[in-house]
Amino acid sequence: MNDPFLVSARELTKTFTIGSLQVHALRGVNFELRQGEFSALVGPSGSGKSTLLNLIGALDSISGGELMVLGHDISKLSKEERARLRLSSLGFVFQAYNLVPVLTAVENVEFVLELQGMGSEKRERAMAILGELGLAELAGRRPAELSGGQQQRVAVARAVVSRPKLVLADEPTANLDGPNAQSLMELMLNLNRRHGMTFLFATHDPRIMNLAGRVITLTDGVITCDQVQ
Ligand SMILES: Nc1ncnc2c1ncn2[C@@H]1O[C@H](COP(=O)(O)OP(=O)(O)OP(=O)(O)O)[C@@H](O)[C@H]1O
Ligand SMILES: [Mg+2]
Numbered sequence: 001m002n003d004p005f006l007v008s009a010r011e012l013t014k015t016f017t018i019g020s021l022q023v024h025a026l027r028g029v030n031f032e033l034r035q036g037e038f039s040a041l042v043g044p045s046g047s048g049k050s051t052l053l054n055l056i057g058a059l060d061s062i063s064g065g066e067l068m069v070l071g072h073d074i075s076k077l078s079k080e081e082r083a084r085l086r087l088s089s090l091g092f093v094f095q096a097y098n099l100v101p102v103l104t105a106v107e108n109v110e111f112v113l114e115l116q117g118m119g120s121e122k123r124e125r126a127m128a129i130l131g132e133l134g135l136a137e138l139a140g141r142r143p144a145e146l147s148g149g150q151q152q153r154v155a156v157a158r159a160v161v162s163r164p165k166l167v168l169a170d171e172p173t174a175n176l177d178g179p180n181a182q183s184l185m186e187l188m189l190n191l192n193r194r195h196g197m198t199f200l201f202a203t204h205d206p207r208i209m210n211l212a213g214r215v216i217t218l219t220d221g222v223i224t225c226d227q228v229q
Pocket of ligand 2: 049050051095170202
């Protein structure tokens with residue numbers, strides 16, 4: 001419990017089985033993430049970035065090694081404990097957004113605050129974040145009525161609105177033009193600087209890599225470069 005790191009992985013492996021085929025997505029990953037980092041996970045398509053984020057986010061089970069997240073050995077947590085950890089301390093931006101289709105943009109964002117038991121101020125909090133991302137006028141629309149880039153920004157708003165300790169974001173700027181990517185990164189940098197929130201991005205985007213304090217490169221399921229910049 002005295003772990004100085006938010007995340008620490010030791011010889012972490014993940015193998016997927018498809019019929020008789022085994023896919024070794026992670027082959028022994030070792031790294032630590034400290035509180036307050038703003039770090040990018042980069043590497044070719046298929047190198048294991050999303051797999052690693054999913055494991056840290058307690059969304060999938062590890063195959064081997066050890067993974068500590070916020071003081072918890074996540075292979076030892078029950079399904080309910082993992083759900084509680086995600087709700088209390090983690091924000092996740094999925095590569096495919098995963099917004100709730102029947103909820104409006106603002107309802108998607110405030111949903112997590114509702115689950116945490118926040119009262120009437122949740123609408124104000126959700127609208128403030130949407131406003132910072134230029135989405136205030138679209139707050140009443142459902143995901144199907146938004147463009148890909150707009151849905152992506154709603155997904156980021158949802159991940160950060162409760163100010164979780166650790167935000168895991170899978171390609172958060174993939175569908176955004178220059179100005180929108182810029183405002184999204186400024187929002188995340190501000191949350192990082194003002195509130196000490198820790199960010200780990202999987203990204204191919206040089207705009208994020210340039211802002212990141214550290215760039216971790218995955219190649220074929222192992223870390224091949226880990227650079228503070
Ligand atoms: N559910 C799954 N079942 C089987 N194989 C999977 C599954 N998820 C991922 N893989 C495989 O694991 C490897 C790593 O995939 P992953 O999605 O982590 O890559 P990535 O680095 O995020 O790639 P991209 O940049 O394209 O998003 C790939 O070979 C992929 O085909
Ligand atoms: Mg991916």
